[in-house]
Amino acid sequence: MILERLISFQGRPGPVLLVIADGVGLAEPGAANALSLAHTPNIDRLLASPMSTKLNAHGEWVGLPSNSDMGNSEVGHNTLGGGRIFDQGAKLVDSAIDSGSLFESDVWKTVRERGLAGGTVHFIGLVSDGNVHSNIRHLLRILDQSHDAGIRSVCVHALLDGRDVDPRSAPQYLRILQSKLDQINQTADAGYRIASGGGRMRITMDRYQADWNMVHRGFNAHVHGCVDETGHLVTDAIDEVERQYATDPGITDQYLAPFVVTGNGQPVGKMQDGDAVVLFNFRGDRAMEISSALDDAKFEHFERGNFPDIYFCGMLQYDGDLKIPRNYLVQPPVIERTMGEYLCAKKVPSFAVSETQKFGHVTYFWNGNRSGYIDETLETYIEIPSDNLPFDQAPDMKSREITDATIELLISGKYRFGRINFANGDMVGHTGNIEATVQSLESVDACLGRLLEAVDALKGVLVFTADHGNAEEMFTEREGKRMPKTSHSLNPVPFVIADSSNDYAYGLQSGVEGGLANVAATLFNLLGFRAPHDYEASLIHFPKEPLRRTLYSGRVASLGLESFKPSEDDAEWVTMEIIRHPGSAVIAAVDRQNRVCLIRQYRPAASDWIWELPAGGIEFPETPDETARRELQEETGYSADQWEMLGSFYTSPGYSDEYMHAYKASHLHAGEQSLEAHEILEPHWLEIEKIEDMIRRGEIIDAKTITTMFLMASGKD
Missing domain, CATH: 3.40.720.10 (Alkaline Phosphatase, subunit A)
Structure with missing residues (x-):
């Protein structure tokens, strides 16, 4: 381009x-x-x-899931330098899970290795589909992948929402989660379980350093399997939520007291040396403090007790300036x-x-x-x-x-x-x-x-x-x-x-609400x-600038309406349909026998098989020279040691700005074609005299081929 x-x-x-x-x-x-x-x-x-x-610099204006999401320096500069809005946050995680790139990352491989070595993999996060801080769908997909990878011991530390979803919907989400855990446990020798939990406004998910006691309560429940006087030791997470509902009919999920699940009187999910911990929330503001507590060797906001040797990672890096956390599963978009x-x-x-x-x-x-x-x-x-x-x-x-x-x-x-x-x-x-x-x-x-x-x-x-x-x-x-x-x-x-x-x-x-993406x-x-x-x-x-409005933008070119004045003396603007094209290259490849390679290719626009020289569009950020080399290899399989620029020309200046660069390639080396799926073409080596005769007889009707052969014959450069 x-x-x-x-x-x-x-x-x-x-x-x-x-x-x-x-x-x-x-x-x-x-x-x-x-x-x-x-x-x-x-x-x-x-x-x-x-x-x-x-300008707007937050939320959907910079690719984040909702306009309640604060902007940050990373997505801000992505948007400033890229001139467009790119998926960040939840959308980025969706893509990483669907493509499998999350599970191919070095960070996930380290998590998996700890699980395969006998450690427990712990997942901490908000269990709902509110899609503001997390999405339970992400957790379920990662649990399936953990099972497929052979990880036998998994603990989920379930933070309860009631804020971005219905205020008393926790049992619904916990049942979905428990069903997935039961399914895995029934198909393998595995121990997948809920280990701790509580309302998001009672444990773990503090922000702005407003209440470190809240983070401390969550830390103790998740790491040490213990609760303070506000919490409860329980045998079943869903039963505990229902019990709290019955005890306090006015309570909502985000304020549910912390709990630790026990078995035989002992916490089922206490963290140990060799474990891995994944925080699966993707939004950063309420993830940063617990991340610091689990990942920062110099953490000082509360005593962490006998802190085990764990490997911690976040779904994303929540703060690029402070490097919180150091390890994260989903890379920013390229x-x-x-x-x-x-x-x-x-x-x-x-x-x-x-x-x-x-x-x-x-x-x-x-x-x-x-x-x-x-x-x-x-x-x-x-x-x-x-x-x-x-x-x-x-x-x-x-x-x-x-x-x-x-x-x-x-x-x-x-x-x-x-x-x-x-x-x-x-x-x-x-x-x-x-x-x-x-x-x-x-x-x-x-x-x-x-x-x-x-x-x-x-x-x-x-x-x-x-x-x-x-x-x-x-x-x-x-x-x-x-x-x-x-x-x-x-x-x-x-x-x-x-x-x-x-x-x-x-x-x-005037009257335009803009964002950082408009700056470039x-x-x-x-x-x-x-x-x-x-x-x-x-x-x-620019008041004097001609109108240009894009009607369609495709893989090869774009079509727009553009206005101009035929001359400075004209008062009226004329509007035309114009095709904008990135430019292209055409190659006359000449072998030692002085033959030129022609392609016989089916062209749907002409509804016919056309004789033509190898050619193709410039793919940003290629130069025309690079395009010529790539197209010769892709369409014929040949590479060339010697290249000569023959000239350049507009292909159809009446309605298109496509500017084509013509090359002569010689000193060839044979290789293999690498055609695109839609390409149907056959390379043929013909003497130059035969090609010129085919042009005169009307058998070759492709303009770029006729022009390039003329340039080569006339010796123009």
Whole structure:
């Protein structure tokens, strides 16, 4: 796929710089809003500009299951760099289970090995189909796989919902679970059982560090098989839920007291050395604290007692910044055709700068969860080492160093696009220290002022945004008591374009509710390019730019309605149907006998068998040369040592932009074809004179073949 230039706007002379203020959302001013408390004249000026708007950075806007899911830096940068919305959370887990990739991961293999070595595999999570924190369907599928793998001992620690599902539905889900466990136990010499449980608001699933006692109760029930004075030792989980219902007719599942299942007076699921533990919740906010308790060697929030040697993993990594947990079953999605790939394909030089805490976000996550450079000759990545001390003790973090490095790159004149991340708002915000967070934002603002001045001097454009909120919501209040809130938020984030040269060449789209996925298309526009057709729409519009609306987008090409003026003197716009195509390559392969390979291929559009040269479409991010080599091998089985570019041409410029590149290939080596399932073709080696005669007689009617043979005969290059 090739980027096309805008007609009415070619970009500014200077670079486009994207500044991501990590964790800086927008909320009403107040005592909990560190942004409103801070002295930030540069941010204030940007937010008051007519080129300022708000973007959604949470929930479905970044691929998470519901709009009650907070955004995070990982999915935020995936969305910013990919220009589209990609499945995350529950959707990602569904795909990993259905494809089998979850069970092929090294993490699952370690879990399985512990189970096969005689250890018990423990599953902790919310047992319901609410699909907000978990889905019982995931658990049932993993239990089946555990059985198929030969794991004989499994314990389920069942957290009860009643919040995302009916308030008294726990027995229904426990019966589904127990039925699966009974089925496995009856078909094998296995011990699959429910070991502990309780309501999600009583044990284990605390968030925002509001009640570590809640986590402690769950930890003791799951790990040590013991309960405090609020809990119960029981022999059957379903009977215990029914008993609590009868004792307190008003109780709902989320507030059910903790319980531990026993047999012969002993807990049936106490964790031992050599066991493995899987937390099967996919949402992070209520999974992080129990993950820390089970996985962090330096955990200090409560005494863990005689803690066994377990292997712990989560369904996902719940916090990429803090690496919680260290091991997880489902990898983030691999995203194709990112903004970085398009820019490299167009030979646009770019840079990325951040400190260690967010360096992976402006590189790995921005690039679609890929490590390393896309093209080292076009990209520069700079990592500023983060301080090795609590962030609220040095709230400026590395904002000044990031700014210094960025300005040096800008004034070098080598780069058209840059992206940087200031980690302050998020990392200091996570500490809950309001004063330090205020100072951190003031540091970011001062650095932003320097960057605005540098970009303006270069006649460039600065774009200011964030990946999610945090610093604008530092605490909540309940019954007059302040509760520190160290997590991300559901608030929108700022989006501002600072372009002092903008003389109404473009403006913000009106009446559009946007999200982070709209940023990439906007950046492409500011660089003077049309965005790829399947990217989320740009946040800006160009009054003088011709209309382009995609009607259909397929595997090979897209069809759209496009308007244009036949000449500058015409007042009326003309609208036409245009086919957009990524381009293609055609190959005249010549052997030692001076014969050329023709393909006889059935073409449904022509309803006939057609003589033609090997050819095919460019697959992003291929170059035409790479396409030619691939198509020759796939269609004929041959490779070539010598290649000559014959020329390029439009195939049907009246209604299509397909641009075909013609090659001569020689010094051939035979191999095997690798045809696609739908391809029906036969390779034939014919003398050049015979092919020319077939063209004259009308036996060869394929335009690209006729054109390429002419180019080869005329010796044009």
